[in-house]
Amino acid sequence: MAESVDQMLVQMQKAKEFGGDLVELRVDFLKNFVPRQDLDILIKQAPLPTLVTFRPRWEGGQYDGNENERREALRLAMELGADYIDIELKVAHDFFGSLPRERPEHVKIIVSSHNYERTPSVEELSDLVARIQATGADIVKIATTAVDIIDNARIFQVLVHSQVPMIGLVMSEKGLMSRILAAKFGGFLTFGSLEAGVVSAPGQPTVKELLDLYNMRLVGPDTKVHGVIGNPIHHSKSPLLYNASFKSTGFNGIYLPLLVDDVSTFITTYSSPDFSGFSYTIPHKEAGLKCCDEVDPIAKAIGAINCMIRRSTDGKLIGYNIDYLGAIAAIEEGLRASNGATLAPGSPLAGKIFVVIGTSGAGKALAYGAYEKGARVVVANHTYDEAKEVASKVQGQALTLAELNDFYPDEGMILANMTSVGMEPRIEETPVSKETLKHYSLVFDAVHTPKLTRLLREAKQSGAAIVYGTEMLLGLEFKVLRFRI
Incomplete structure (x- = not known):
């Protein structure tokens, strides 16, 4: 999506190095675009097969000029050796009608439809596929928008039953699964950006994420989804x-x-x-x-x-x-390390006051885990009745968050934040005052983005041992993986 031909040449080389199979040239992003000159350079010097897209504003693109000139540029791209071109359904019939009888055999024409508001029903999508096929399209492309994550299922259903090559994608964060599972349900291709956040459509992952994080090359019809x-x-x-x-x-x-x-x-x-x-x-x-x-x-x-x-x-x-297993193990290890007794028998939690902030599922699990280890559990929450309900199940004590700052019946207590307080983007928030933290020997924060939260930073400054949320995550996921495999 570069603004100059030179920048596009650099980006195409990156696309090849990153592992792309073909590269889409969004020529509607080019400044001072001179079709014959620029397309000749881009197509002939491309290190990968090319898909040329010249998207108008009325279909979500950047081009706002003469429509006939736009279509002429796409016809020129075909002549110059582009492997694919993209034309919008709205003008596809006219475009095909303007092509010479003897058009280049190697080029495939993608006819596309974009819905930036919603994902229609399966019946509507099937009708749309039929309309696109009727234009003479070599490849059908439908991109919709996810209002809910279940919208992906409708695209999957249409994809898997398509009798022609089809690109079916759902835009927005809730549509991410459609971009990755395209390989499972028979999609012709999926799009990846070169840089995070620099996308041609909402919700687009990067090439590196597709290949290195999601192992896209290994995804097929039999792949199990988790x-x-x-x-x-x-x-x-x-x-x-x-x-x-x-x-x-x-x-x-x-x-x-x-x-x-x-x-x-x-x-x-x-x-x-x-x-x-x-x-x-x-x-x-x-x-x-x-x-x-x-x-x-x-x-x-x-x-x-x-x-x-x-x-x-x-x-x-x-x-x-088994939420509590990873957290409890990480907290026990932190206590033993801070006491210099890594091999001491029994749980170092036994008999200690263990304050759990939050009554979410994770909070309930950790309260249960601490109780099982012999700790004296205290549950603190914004809503006292919710704290009381959880505390009653572990023979513990309930507090409101407001009371927590003045709660220090013992020294060397343990504090565990099981809420999202302090998580990005609200990284300057903390559930308790720094003054209170001097009464704790160890502080754990389930938040792992960022790793060092304000709570942990201030706990460390107050002399407490700290345990990161990532340590709980690693311990937990290892146990779950062993359990599943």
Whole structure:
């Protein structure tokens, strides 16, 4: 999407180095575009096959000039050796009618339709495919917008039944899965940007993410789909861990960040056996439990799940909660290290006051885990009744967050923040005052973006040992991977 030919040549070389198969030239971004001169250079010097797109403003592009000149530039691109060109459905009939009878055989014409507001029904999409085919298109392209993550399923359904080569993508963050799973459902191609945030359409991942994070080359019709369900979800590090682990073990699976509004609707929509397992994070751990066919006793006692697996024998969804294992292990290790007794028997949590901030599914799980280790659990929350409900299950004490700053019945307490306070973008927020932190020997923060939160920074300044949220994540995901494999 560069503004000059020279910049485009540099970007094309990067596209090849990064692992692209072909490069789309968005010539509508060029300043002072001279079609014959510029296209001749770009097409002949391209290190990859080329797709030439000259997108007008009325279809979401940059070009706002004469329509006949735009179409003439696309015809010229065909003559000069472009491998693909993209023309919009709205003008496709006229464009095909203007082509010479003997057009270049090597070039494929993509006829595209973009919906920047929503994703239509399957029936409407099927009708749209038929209309595009009727123009004489070699390749059908439909790009819609996800209002909800379930909108992807309609594109998948149309893609998998398409009788012609088809590009089917859903824009926006909620449409990310369509761009990655295009390889599973038979999509002709998917688009990746060269740089994060510099995109030609909303929700576009980078080439490096597609190839190195999501292992796109390994995705096929039989690939099992997994992911982490949450809202927000862009900060999650789980895809990094799982996709690398799947690749290293030769497991034919992919793991995605899933921005979900309603868990029940998501689970009902993606009920295929190929959608075989999910992790759960804020705020959907309790809602996930309600969608299970069976629930592990520990998850039932906690009242939330962090892991759901579709049993291969009967398709039933089984819920588990091992949230506390990673966190408790990291906190115990931190305590032992700070006391210089890494091999001491028993849990260093036994008998200590363990303050849990938050009553989310993760908060409930950690309260349960601390109680199991013999700690005296205190649950603090904005809403006292919610704190009291969780505390009652672990024979603990309930506080409001306002009371927490004046709560120090003992020295050397342990504090665990299980809320999103301090997470990007609100990185200057903290759940307790710095003055209070001097009464704690160890502070743990489940937030892992950023790694060093304000809470942890001030705890360290106050003399407490600190445990990062990433340590919980690594410990937890390792246990889940062993459990699943």
